[in-house]
Amino acid sequence: MTDLKLFRLDADGRDVELRGPTVTLKVELQRRIEAGMEAILVIRLLASDYRTEP
Incomplete structure (x- = not known):
């Protein structure tokens, strides 16, 4: 993956x-x-950075 710009x-x-x-x-x-997110996309974030692998 390249660096984020x-x-x-x-x-x-x-x-x-x-x-x-x-x-x-x-x-x-x-x-x-x-x-x-709520103002821009009209959605509410429940949590940030869920771990998806053990």
């Missing part, structure tokens, strides 16, 4: 890559999505 739009509407440790960016993205 995140982008934001600058004031001119161009994509700008957010630089930083992949794990840090992933965690921040996950937190923002989880915080806004």
Whole structure:
């Protein structure tokens, strides 16, 4: 799997890559999505990061 790359739009509407440790960016993205899921997707998150393997 390749590294996760995140982008934001600058004031001119161009994509700008957010630089930083992949794990840090992933965690921040996950937190923002989880915080806004009900408003954005009209669904409620029951738990975060369920373990699926023993």
